[in-house]
Amino acid sequence: MNNHPNETAAVAASAPASGTALHIADVVKRYGEREVLKQISLDIAPGEFVAIVGRSGCGKSTLLRLIAALESYQSGVLHYDGDASDSRHDTRIMFQDSRLLPWKRVLDNVALGLPRDAKDNAQRVLGEVGLADRGREWPTRLSGGQRQRVALARALVHKPRLLLLDEPLGALDALTRIEMHTLIERLWREHGFTALLVTHDVGEAIALADRVVLIDEGRITLDLRIDLPRPRARGSAAFAALEERVLAEVLKQHGGVPAANPQQPGEEPGDHSLRRTVDQVRWAV
Amino acid sequence: MSQVSPKNRFSNRALPWLVPITLLVVWQLAANLGWLSVRVLPAPYNIAKAAWALAASGELWTHLVVSSRRALTGFAIGGGAGLLLGLATGSFRKIETLLDTTLQMLRNIPPLALIPLIILWFGIDETAKVFLVSIGVFFPVYLNTFHGIRSVDPALIEMAKSYGLSGWSLYRDVILPGALANILVGVRFALGFMWVLLIVAETISATEGIGYMTMNAREFLLTDIVLVGILLYALLGKLADVAARALERAWLRWHPNYQPGA
Ligand SMILES: Nc1ncnc2c1ncn2[C@@H]1O[C@H](COP(=O)(O)OP(=O)(O)O)[C@@H](O)[C@H]1O
Ligand SMILES: [Mg+2]
Numbered sequence: 001m002n003n004h005p006n007e008t009a010a011v012a013a014s015a016p017a018s019g020t021a022l023h024i025a026d027v028v029k030r031y032g033e034r035e036v037l038k039q040i041s042l043d044i045a046p047g048e049f050v051a052i053v054g055r056s057g058c059g060k061s062t063l064l065r066l067i068a069a070l071e072s073y074q075s076g077v078l079h080y081d082g083d084a085s086d087s088r089h090d091t092r093i094m095f096q097d098s099r100l101l102p103w104k105r106v107l108d109n110v111a112l113g114l115p116r117d118a119k120d121n122a123q124r125v126l127g128e129v130g131l132a133d134r135g136r137e138w139p140t141r142l143s144g145g146q147r148q149r150v151a152l153a154r155a156l157v158h159k160p161r162l163l164l165l166d167e168p169l170g171a172l173d174a175l176t177r178i179e180m181h182t183l184i185e186r187l188w189r190e191h192g193f194t195a196l197l198v199t200h201d202v203g204e205a206i207a208l209a210d211r212v213v214l215i216d217e218g219r220i221t222l223d224l225r226i227d228l229p230r231p232r233a234r235g236s237a238a239f240a241a242l243e244e245r246v247l248a249e250v251l252k253q254h255g256g257v258p259a260a261n262p263q264q265p266g267e268e269p270g271d272h273s274l275r276r277t278v279d280q281v282r283w284a285v
Numbered sequence: 286m287s288q289v290s291p292k293n294r295f296s297n298r299a300l301p302w303l304v305p306i307t308l309l310v311v312w313q314l315a316a317n318l319g320w321l322s323v324r325v326l327p328a329p330y331n332i333a334k335a336a337w338a339l340a341a342s343g344e345l346w347t348h349l350v351v352s353s354r355r356a357l358t359g360f361a362i363g364g365g366a367g368l369l370l371g372l373a374t375g376s377f378r379k380i381e382t383l384l385d386t387t388l389q390m391l392r393n394i395p396p397l398a399l400i401p402l403i404i405l406w407f408g409i410d411e412t413a414k415v416f417l418v419s420i421g422v423f424f425p426v427y428l429n430t431f432h433g434i435r436s437v438d439p440a441l442i443e444m445a446k447s448y449g450l451s452g453w454s455l456y457r458d459v460i461l462p463g464a465l466a467n468i469l470v471g472v473r474f475a476l477g478f479m480w481v482l483l484i485v486a487e488t489i490s491a492t493e494g495i496g497y498m499t500m501n502a503r504e505f506l507l508t509d510i511v512l513v514g515i516l517l518y519a520l521l522g523k524l525a526d527v528a529a530r531a532l533e534r535a536w537l538r539w540h541p542n543y544q545p546g547a
Contacts, residue, residue, distance in 0.1 A: 068447060070447060092448075095440070099444040101458065101462070102539050102540070103465075103537075103539040103540075104462075104539070105539075112445070112450070112458070113450055138539045140540075140544075154448070158448075
């Protein structure tokens with residue numbers, strides 16, 4: 001996979017103005033008796049890149065599926081640019097399994113849901129993810145990383161203003177993941193959408209996100225701003241310190257020590273944690 | 286790319302034919318040496334001669350056309366109904382609730398058990414034969430279509446919906462292609478069953494068709510023609526199977542199992 005994309009100029013011209021502003025307040029989601037999300041509140045600025053981390057089963061996917069309107073919720077508020085529904089259908093979701101239609105060729109998968117005359121558009125976006133010459137292929141013939149890039153192209157071709165990524169790289173090998181990080185970061189910068197990435201890889205979260213949000217047992221227990229300059233070098237001490245900090249929080253016993261940064265209602269999210277983080281980083285270095 | 290040597294490819298092609306050809310030779314020799322009575326089993330050469338004579342007189346083609354028409358008419362009616370009902374019960378819970386129990390009960394009746402009833406209803410003319418074939422092919426197509434629709438990956442349906450597909454476009458792009466492999470399994474099964482039912486129907490009573498030809502020959506103790514009829518049925522069955530496989534290859538090109546080199 002060394003056919004890396006290089007069509008930045010073409011993209012910048014067609015990039016949408018900005019991303020969706022997301023406002024989530026006191027959202028509660030129950031499956032039967034089980035309360036999976038307990039009063040989640042989260043504000044995401046337009047164009048922001050937020051990573052959600054947490055143990056398996058803590059409700060990350062559920063939160064993403066609520067935002068994608070694939071799931072209903074019991075109470076709370078979910079606003080897209082101040083609207084109660086994503087009325088312009090500007091949200092696209094990408095899953096861990098690429099969910100490509102095996103009976104459609106790669107290009108037709110990218111063009112799914114587009115009008116018939118949008119093939120050129122699909123072809124262009126396929127080029128953006130570095131697969132311009134694979135459009136005629138069947139998806140089963142692609143590698144896992146290539147399939148995820150097709151899925152990414154399929155999402156991007158709709159010019160989403162909010163892109164939801166549910167562990168999209170979870171099944172990929174380490175090298176492919178790093179390639180995908182570069183690709184996702186570049187596309188995010190060029191397109192300007194708001195990105196919400198669920199991942200179980202703390203390093204991935206810190207490499208990509210403006211903010212890392214930790215969910216534990218259906219609550220947000222950490223909301224950490226990552227102010228490292230991009231592109232981020234994983235080797236740096238600041239990076240390692242942040243990674244350490246998030247991991248320590250993830251590994252903290254449930255019910256024991258109170259969570260470091262339970263978000264207060266009305267409080268500007270992120271600010272508080274920012275100051276703490278900087279202190280800690282300084283201390284760590 | 287793995288390269289198969291021409292010699293290897295030849296032996297791969299030829300090998301499956303080794304046993305049938307040996308059997309044929311042994312059979313012919315046995316007949317020539319007088320070990321087999323012509324009444325019991327005529328020699329392959331005689332059978333070929335009989336087939337040639339029938340073909341030359343045009344009789345063979347008349348029977349072939351009549352039998353094929355019956356089979357295909359029955360298949361079109363029964364298979365078409367099975368497909369439509371399978372799509373309906375697979376896609377709509379209401380229709381499933383309404384019809385599926387009934388169909389599951391009817392499915393337990395072997396089509397051949399219906400023959401006396403069919404004769405009572407339709408006599409012994411064309412309708413009876415076509416009806417028997419239709420009933421027989423209906424269930425394999427129906428059951429596999431229903432199952433195919435139900436086993437379409439819900440994750441794909443969810444994805445398609447979130448990409449704005451609904452109604453007919455969801456059906457055309459996701460549900461039908463997802464069910465197609467199963468539907469074709471039903472079609473292949475039905476095509477095989479189609480000939481079995483037709484043989485039975487034509488053997489019971491007919492004034493034309495391959496079944497008539499063989500039963501008629503039996504009365505005159507023309508064992509060679511009886512064998513021509515049997516071989517003809519075998520050939521038609523094989524043809525139906527080849528057709529079904531061709532459909533699978535054409536429509537399931539995307540499927541790893543049906544891709545060349547797989
Ligand atoms: N459709 C469902 N019905 C019942 N329980 C569910 C459903 N989906 C998820 N859950 C439960 O909700 C919890 C959170 O799931 P999920 O959001 O998928 O976790 P993760 O953080 O690993 O993505 C899990 O305990 C899971 O069992
Ligand atoms: Mg999950």
